[in-house]
Structures are given as C-alpha cells and as structure tokens.
Amino acid sequence: xxxxxxxxxxxxxxxxxxxxxxxxxxxxxxxxxxxxxxxxxxxxxxxxxxxxxxxxxxxxxxxxxxxxxxxxxxxxxxxxxxxxxxxxxxxxxxxxxxxxxxxxxxxxxxxxxxxxxxxxxxxxxxxxxxxxxxxxxxxxxxxxxxxxxxxxxxxxxxxxxxxxxxxxxxxxxxxxxxxx
Numbered sequence: 001x002x003x004x005x006x007x008x009x010x011x012x013x014x015x016x017x018x019x020x021x022x023x024x025x026x027x028x029x030x031x032x033x034x035x036x037x038x039x040x041x042x043x044x045x046x047x048x049x050x051x052x053x054x055x056x057x058x059x060x061x062x063x064x065x066x067x068x069x070x071x072x073x074x075x076x077x078x079x080x081x082x083x084x085x086x087x088x089x090x091x092x093x094x095x096x097x098x099x100x101x102x103x104x105x106x107x108x109x110x111x112x113x114x115x116x117x118x119x120x121x122x123x124x125x126x127x128x129x130x131x132x133x134x135x136x137x138x139x140x141x142x143x144x145x146x147x148x149x150x151x152x153x154x155x156x157x158x159x160x161x162x163x164x165x166x167x168x169x170x171x172x173x174x175x176x177x178x179x180x
Contacts, residue, residue, distance in 0.1 A: 030147065030150055033143055033146070033147055034099045034100065034102060034105070034147060035099070035100055036143075037096075037099050037112055037140060037143060037144060037147075038095070038096045038097070038098075038099030038100035039096070039100070040096075040140065041092040041093070041095050041096030041099070041112075042092075042093070042096035042097070042100075044058075044092055045089060045092055045093050045096065047059050047060070047065075048061065048062050048064070048065035048089065049061070049062065050062075062085070065085055065089075066081060066082065066085050069081050069084055069085040069088065071126060071127075072119070072122050072123055072126050072127075073122055073126065074125075074126040075122075075125055075126065088115075088119075091111070091115050092115070095108055095111055095112050095115065099112065105147065105148075105151045106147075106148050106151035109144045109145070109147035109148035109151065110144070110145075110148045112140075112141075112144040112147075113141045113142075113144035113145045113148065116137055116138075116140050116141035116144060117137075117138070117141045119132070119137055120132035120137035120138050120141060123135070123137060
C-alpha cells in the first residue's frame with residue numbers, strides 16, 4: 001500500500017501570491033460559514049417573533065414555536081417546554097449574533113455545534129432520523145465543528161507551535177489509500 005500526500009498538504013511558502021490567495025479564500029470561506037450559520041439562527045428568531053409573513057413562514061409567532069418545541073421534544077415532560085423554547089431562543093440569539101460578529105469564534109462555534117446536534121437528536125427521537133437529515137441539522141453542526149477546529153489550527157500556526165513547523169500553512173500528510 002502506497003500513501004500519497006494531498007496537494008493541500010504541501011507547504012506553501014508565505015512569500016508567494018499563491019499563499020496570499022489561499023489565505024484570502026480560507027478567510028472568505030470561514031466568513032461565509034459564520035455568516036450562514038449566524039443568519040440561520042437569527043432567521044429562526046425572526047420567524048418565532050412574527051417578523052416574517054406570507055408564504056414559507058414556519059412558526060409565525062412564539063405560540064407556534066412553543067407547539068413545535070413540544071413536538072420536537074415529545075419525550076420531555078410538558079412542564080419543561082416553555083423553558084426549552086426560551087432557552088433555545090436565547091441560545092440561538094446569542095450564537096447568531098456572535099457568529100456574525102466573529103466574537104469568541106472557537107467557543108461560539110462549539111456552542112453552535114452542541115446546540116445543533118442536540119436539536120438533531122431530539123428531531124430524530126421524535127420524528128425519525130430522516131427529519132434532521134432532510135433539514136441539514138447535522139450538516140450545520142459539522143460545519144460548526146469545522147469552524148471551531150479552524151480557529152484552533154489558526155491559533156497554532158500564528159503562534160508557530162504546529163509541531164515545530166514555521167508559519168507557512170502546512171497540513172499533515174493524509175493517506176489516500178492504495179494507488180490504483
């Protein structure tokens with residue numbers, strides 16, 4: 001079996017135009033992921049407080065959101081539903097704003113991943129696994145995990161502590177399996 005390095009694992013000297021383009025694209029990708037996740041959280045908030053109208057409105061108001069919270073958390077005692085609805089609202093509002101503003105990026109990304117995976121698990125328990133998969137809940141959670149990992153990787157490279165490597169952007173070699 002022969003291992004091969006992926007192209008992206010090759011060092012890119014930081015004095016080249018290719019390095020600068022890579023860094024720019026990386027930053028734009030991270031900004032896109034943060035903005036998309038943050039906007040999704042805030043869109044849910046806007047819907048539950050009646051800021052959307054017309055077609056394609058999910059809850060329409062907070063009472064509709066409370067009913068949906070009860071459906072998603074059908075395994076929870078009814079007395080916990082108001083708390084869960086308000087806790088989810090507060091968490092989504094905070095995480096949405098923090099993602100868009102880029103504050104505490106690693107911890108906010110981890111919080112987003114945990115909130116989304118809990119939501120996905122609750123959906124799967126109440127509606128079946130197809131529901132969170134169709135609504136890309138686990139995909140959004142995975143995107144949040146990648147944001148958190150990127151922040152950690154970025155910090156390592158900025159501090160020069162990535163396994164004794166220089167500041168050049170290098171990723172570990174990845175085995176692609178046997179060459180066919």
